Amino acid sequence: MPTLDICFSPELLPLFNLQGRVAVVVDILRATSSIVTALAQGVTHLVPFSELADCRAMAAEGYLTAAERDGRQAEGVNLGNSPFGYLNGVVPVRGRGVAITTTNGTRALHLSGAADAVVVGAFLNIGAVAEHLRRLGKDVVVVCAGWKGNFCLEDTLFGGALAARLQADFQTTDSDATLAALDLWALAQPDPAAYLRKSSHVRRLNHLEAHQDMEFCLRQDEYAVVPVFRNGRIT
Numbered sequence: 001m002p003t004l005d006i007c008f009s010p011e012l013l014p015l016f017n018l019q020g021r022v023a024v025v026v027d028i029l030r031a032t033s034s035i036v037t038a039l040a041q042g043v044t045h046l047v048p049f050s051e052l053a054d055c056r057a058m059a060a061e062g063y064l065t066a067a068e069r070d071g072r073q074a075e076g077v078n079l080g081n082s083p084f085g086y087l088n089g090v091v092p093v094r095g096r097g098v099a100i101t102t103t104n105g106t107r108a109l110h111l112s113g114a115a116d117a118v119v120v121g122a123f124l125n126i127g128a129v130a131e132h133l134r135r136l137g138k139d140v141v142v143v144c145a146g147w148k149g150n151f152c153l154e155d156t157l158f159g160g161a162l163a164a165r166l167q168a169d170f171q172t173t174d175s176d177a178t179l180a181a182l183d184l185w186a187l188a189q190p191d192p193a194a195y196l197r198k199s200s201h202v203r204r205l206n207h208l209e210a211h212q213d214m215e216f217c218l219r220q221d222e223y224a225v226v227p228v229f230r231n232g233r234i235t
């Protein structure tokens with residue numbers, strides 16, 4: 001049976017051998033939730049960047065640009081990091097490519113490149129991701145983007161939720177990280193949104209008046225897209 005392990009922070013990735021495994025990169029608040037929403041709304045592909053200047057430069061290539069630093073939309077770009085940017089129609093996104101940079105999410109994607117496949121996970125597409133992983137049948141590492149190298153609750157909760165969905169098909173009891181995430185997911189029931197209100201990132205978003213983002217990013221199975229990061233593009 002394939003295994004499902006969880007890497008609580010990109011800083012811990014050197015301890016994991018990603019070769020032969022599938023990495024599920026997750027940044028629930030909000031990068032991977034926004035990427036999933038973007039593709040579900042007809043964005044053709046996204047190109048993730050670490051540096052703001054590289055992202056901004058893609059405007060000259062015809063890309064929309066999306067950039068977040070410290071939770072806020074960066075200067076001189078089309079979109080921030082709210083999934084609602086792809087839903088509210090202010091910036092038409094259908095049929096466009098998007099260059100994106102965020103504090104933690106795009107970094108985690110780049111750091112997971114050694115995996116056989118890099119999948120973008122969120123609660124919004126958790127069922128589709130689970131089905132995709134079942135079909136691949138390979139060992140899985142959930143890579144939590146965290147916050148500036150630190151553990152965060154919302155990405156870990158996703159790891160627990162995914163492990164709960166895959167318990168019949170994957171070994172989820174070998175790793176203490178997976179056991180802890182499963183316990184945390186159970187603890188967060190029946191209302192994960194209420195549980196997460198105490199988290200540092202939710203407090204940060206509330207401060208930025210982005211409360212609606214948290215509720216949206218915790219919706220499960222809203223979309224069936226399974227974004228894959230390959231050759232520099234998320235499609």
Ligand code: 3SL
Nearest residue numbers: 029030031071102104105
């Ligand atoms: O760090 C990131 O990648 C972002 O998702 C952070 S924020 O939710 O936009 O603040």
